[in-house]
Structure formats: structure tokens, C-alpha cells
Amino acid sequence: MQPAAPLIVFCQPGDRRSAGIQQARSRLGMPPALLIPYAGLLEGQPLADLLTLAVQRQIQDGGPGQPLLEQWESLRDYSSGPSERESAGGSSSGHPTKESAGGSFSRHPTQEPAGGSFSRSSEAKAQHLLPDSPGGSFSRHAAPESAACPPLLRLESPGGSFALERALIALGAPDAPDADDSLHPFGQQPDLRPLSFKAASALKDLPGVLHHPSQWFRGYCRLLARLRQEAGQLLPASRWTNDPAEIAAMTDKRRTQQILAESGVFVPRPLRGSGGQVPVDYASMREMMLSQRMHRVFIKLASGSAASGVIAYQLNPATGAESAVTTIGVESYITRPPVYFNSGKLQRYTDSARLAGIINWLYRHGAYAEQWIPKPGKDGHSFDIRQLVVAGEACHAVARVSTTPITNLHLRSRRMTPAEAGLSEAQQAEVRRTAEASLAAFPNCSVAGIDVLAGSSGRMYTADVNPFGDLLYDVEYQGCSTYEWEMKQLS
Known part of the structure; x- marks a missing residue:
């Protein structure tokens, strides 16, 4: 052997x-x-x-x-x-x-x-x-x-480490040494309100605070x-x-969805104006939602993970009333700008001024808005599927079940098998096919966790492709854990 x-x-x-x-x-x-x-x-x-x-x-x-x-x-x-x-x-x-x-x-x-x-x-x-x-x-x-x-x-x-987060933000600074933005999908676009290398290196550890996501991503690409x-x-x-x-x-969720769509994978429809322009802030987002009759959207921080910077947002076209469910918390001050942080539990907002501040902040750091695909479910619960793909083959899968639109497991969602969540054998096969096609859109990658949504029409949509989406506990495939299966297939 x-x-x-x-x-x-x-x-x-x-x-x-x-x-x-x-x-x-x-x-x-x-x-x-x-x-x-x-x-x-x-x-x-x-x-x-x-x-x-x-x-x-x-x-x-x-x-x-x-x-x-x-x-x-x-x-x-x-x-x-x-x-x-x-x-x-x-x-x-x-x-x-x-x-x-x-x-x-x-x-x-x-x-x-x-x-x-x-x-x-x-x-x-x-x-x-x-x-x-x-x-x-x-x-x-x-x-x-x-x-x-x-x-x-x-x-x-x-x-998972503030020291690494701080070092990556510093590496993404405009004055960082040996800056190489060749792998940044939108590297030609400067970050708004960037921190200098010195200022980034001096950031304090404030648990949960989102210091500068776009500069972090630039540093990560470098x-x-x-x-x-x-x-x-x-x-x-x-x-x-x-x-x-x-x-x-x-x-970068913006680039991910572009690649998937170009490869023929179904993705939630992106929010765009009639001329193809994308929103740049809260006001333009609301205007496009009304003009495109897309009254429910998911807004996502482009470089976010684990539901960081995600908002499930809906707008009443008749009254202008709005509501949102999000992981983002806010601390407001009189003499300095607000601080945005990852909350340990989901927050609900209906105040327009508060929502405008959050959404404008997201767009400053790169945001992406897409059609809200209602997740299937019953008894007040909805779910999506995290499907792992290794070397072209769909393997481990878990249904993430929640009473909220955001189903990440660390937000107290429940885990089930796809069958327990109600997917038929034919639907599970379609989930696997969709996930395999999604990873195939990235021909030089062998492992990813694919988040798949089952639309009401029976169509499967890929919501996200996570290169580190294999940390799945107590889920086996052919008697192997995720890492055991990967080691066998890739070594």
C-alpha cells in the first residue's frame, strides 16, 4: 500500500x-x-x-x-x-x-x-x-x-484568536510592508476608513467586537x-x-456567488438595480428592494463567517415598516462612533435609525444582499443543510434546524439528519448533487462545507461555500468522522 x-x-x-x-x-x-x-x-x-x-x-x-x-x-x-x-x-x-x-x-x-x-x-x-x-x-x-x-x-x-485577528488587520493596513493584493477578489477597491499598521497593531481585545472586517480580509488575502x-x-x-x-x-461571498452563478449553480437572486448596479448603503438598498419588488433579503458581510454580519431583513412596501433579525449588536456613545459586535444571541430591530447605522456600517466593509429564500420546515421550525464534499464526493451532512431565519448551530439551533428534518431520498440526492456541483466550481479545492437551501419549488440553492466547513461533531459517513474521511480520501 x-x-x-x-x-x-x-x-x-x-x-x-x-x-x-x-x-x-x-x-x-x-x-x-x-x-x-x-x-x-x-x-x-x-x-x-x-x-x-x-x-x-x-x-x-x-x-x-x-x-x-x-x-x-x-x-x-x-x-x-x-x-x-x-x-x-x-x-x-x-x-x-x-x-x-x-x-x-x-x-x-x-x-x-x-x-x-x-x-x-x-x-x-x-x-x-x-x-x-x-x-x-x-x-x-x-x-x-x-x-x-x-x-x-x-x-x-x-x-478564534484575537492576536491573529489583530495581526491580520495590521497586515491589511495601507502602510503594511510587502503588501500583495493579488488574491483579493476586489483588491483594487480601497478599504474605507482604514487603520494604519501602528493603530491596528495597538487594538485592544474587546470580546466580540468587529474591529475592521474589510481590512482583516485584505490582510488575510495577503x-x-x-x-x-x-x-x-x-x-x-x-x-x-x-x-x-x-x-x-x-x-468573499460576493465573489463566491459570482463563481457559482457562472458555473450554472442555482444561488439566491442578488439584489441589483435595473442597470445591474448593486446597493452601496442603506438608502440605495431600500430603493432597490422596492424597485425590484424584493421585499425580504439576507444582507451578509462579504468576509463574514459563522453568521457574523448576517441580517435577515424585511421591508413592508406599503407602510415602509421594517424589521430585522441579526447577530450584530450595537453599543452607542454620545462622543464617539458606535461599536458593532457579534452578539451571543440573535437581536431583533425595528428602529429605522438603528438599522440604517448597522447596514451602512456593513456596506462600508463590503456587504452582499440576496433574495431571502424561505427555508423548509414544520411546526414553526426551518432548516438548511450543511453538506460536506471531499474530493468531489458528497459525504457527511447535517440539517441545522431553528425557529429563526438564521440556522447556524452555535446560535442554539438543533442538529438533525436530513431525513429527520423531512427530506426525501430524492431531495437528499439533489442536495448532494448541488453540493458537488458547487465545489466543482472551484476546481483547485478538494474540501468544503456547502450550505444548501431547499426552495419551495423543489429547487436547491447554494447559499454559501465554506472552505473550513468540516468541523462537524458526531456526524459520520461510512463509519468515519469528517477528518478521518478526508485523511483517507486525500492522502
Whole structure:
């Protein structure tokens, strides 16, 4: 049997995601993944240095001996640079294709970012990549023409840490060093009221506060660009489970819906004027809702996740009365601007002035409004489906059931199987088909959680594509947890 591909995970070591991956690999008899902390990258440490430290740390922690050594040998075999691979008959322009059950890793070019790397020393560090012996220094080796296991690179969510949030906001500042916006879907549009690098670096930890979402996203795209460039230099034969460029696109809901629609996937109708223009603030949004007779919409923060910055909004066309359900809370002050934060429970608003302030703030940071598709349900409950797709195949699924329009599980929604929620076998098959088509719109991604809505007409709509949507507890597929299934299919 072919050994499992070495796995390098960019993450927050010790969080639920990285722990779940390591547990899955242990259960399957695979060597542990090499964990590269986002914190070190955002402190400016070169990727090669972080790889060295991670190797040494695992061995010092009593790694699994021979399998671990074999893993580093495989990594070393794949550490040649583009020129060496070309001289050996290989190519530096693409990643090798790996067929797997239900899908494949797609060949795609290594993109050279328009700007510079976050770390100028990465090319020099490429001369010191992988250990000749445990704890040793890194060196460069030519890759054999027919090697078996190129390293697999995996990006995990950077959320859950204020220190990382602050560092990403600082990296997104207009005066941040080595700014590379090549992966930002709307990078040519400046952020409104940006914070300087110094001001962003001095932000205080105020739980739940949404400090500067659009600048955070710009910083995140810059980090993705840096990782894509450095990994291409250090491990040119490596494969990404999800390509950083497509993760950037998935993280911006505006771009996600564009890509899905262009690929023929049904999505909720976006709110647009008769000339195709999109709303830019509260007033233009209401005007377009009335002119397009779209009186119920979901407004979403473009880079939000876990229902952050989501509003279920409705407008009475006859009276102008409005109401909204949202995760956004507001603290108002007399002498300074209001503060917007993620509330632990859903908020309801009917006051126009309060709603105008919230919605204007969302549009300053990039918002997207779409038709409110009523979710199916019964007995006062409605639901949508989180359908995981791995390597082209739909697998784990959970119905998120709520008495409110927003169904995220952390907002006290209940979980059910799709069958328990009332979907027939035919409907479940259509959910799977819709989810698979949605991931196929991102050909260089192998894992995503797809949020699928069942419309009243029987049509399935994709509401969101989450590159980190696999953190599903107590949900199995063919006897495997989500991470176990991913490790088996992708390694």
C-alpha cells in the first residue's frame, strides 16, 4: 500500500481543528501532521524556519520514530526548486494530478503574486529546507522523477484568536510592508476608513467586537498570497487541499456567488438595480428592494463567517415598516462612533435609525444582499443543510434546524439528519448533487462545507461555500468522522 502523503497544516496548533486532524491520522495509523502556526507567519518568520522548528518539536515530543523519519525523507525528496525539477524532466508550472475516490487534485499553475512576498528572505531560506537527520539543518535535494508522495498542504481557519485577528488587520493596513493584493477578489477597491499598521497593531481585545472586517480580509488575502509564493518556492511539487487563491474567493461571498452563478449553480437572486448596479448603503438598498419588488433579503458581510454580519431583513412596501433579525449588536456613545459586535444571541430591530447605522456600517466593509429564500420546515421550525464534499464526493451532512431565519448551530439551533428534518431520498440526492456541483466550481479545492437551501419549488440553492466547513461533531459517513474521511480520501 502506498504510504500516506506527508501533511503540513497551517493552523493554530492545539485548537479543535488541528487536534481533530491529528486524532484522525493517529486512528488511521498515519504519521502526525506537521503543524505550522499562523502566529509565527504573522510575526514575519520565514516558512522554512517554521518548518525546521516544527520538525524538531515533533521529534522532541517523542514522535512515532520510523514513520516520522520516513515522512521527513519523503518531504526532503520533494524539496527541489523549479530549476532543478526542470533539469530532471519535471515542470515548475503545475502541480501533479492525483486521482482519488470521488475526485482528483487538479493541475493548476503556480501564480506569481503581483507584489512582493511578505518575507523577502524566503528564497534564500529555500536553500535550507528539510532535515538531513532529526533535529538537523535543512538542505535542498533534487526530486526523483517518479516519487510517490508529494507533500499535501492544508490551510485551516485563522479564526478564534484575537492576536491573529489583530495581526491580520495590521497586515491589511495601507502602510503594511510587502503588501500583495493579488488574491483579493476586489483588491483594487480601497478599504474605507482604514487603520494604519501602528493603530491596528495597538487594538485592544474587546470580546466580540468587529474591529475592521474589510481590512482583516485584505490582510488575510495577503497572508494567503505569501504562503502560496513561499510554498511554491520551498516545496514546488506539493499539493494544496484547497488552493489559497480559491480560499480567498470562497471567503468573499460576493465573489463566491459570482463563481457559482457562472458555473450554472442555482444561488439566491442578488439584489441589483435595473442597470445591474448593486446597493452601496442603506438608502440605495431600500430603493432597490422596492424597485425590484424584493421585499425580504439576507444582507451578509462579504468576509463574514459563522453568521457574523448576517441580517435577515424585511421591508413592508406599503407602510415602509421594517424589521430585522441579526447577530450584530450595537453599543452607542454620545462622543464617539458606535461599536458593532457579534452578539451571543440573535437581536431583533425595528428602529429605522438603528438599522440604517448597522447596514451602512456593513456596506462600508463590503456587504452582499440576496433574495431571502424561505427555508423548509414544520411546526414553526426551518432548516438548511450543511453538506460536506471531499474530493468531489458528497459525504457527511447535517440539517441545522431553528425557529429563526438564521440556522447556524452555535446560535442554539438543533442538529438533525436530513431525513429527520423531512427530506426525501430524492431531495437528499439533489442536495448532494448541488453540493458537488458547487465545489466543482472551484476546481483547485478538494474540501468544503456547502450550505444548501431547499426552495419551495423543489429547487436547491447554494447559499454559501465554506472552505473550513468540516468541523462537524458526531456526524459520520461510512463509519468515519469528517477528518478521518478526508485523511483517507486525500492522502
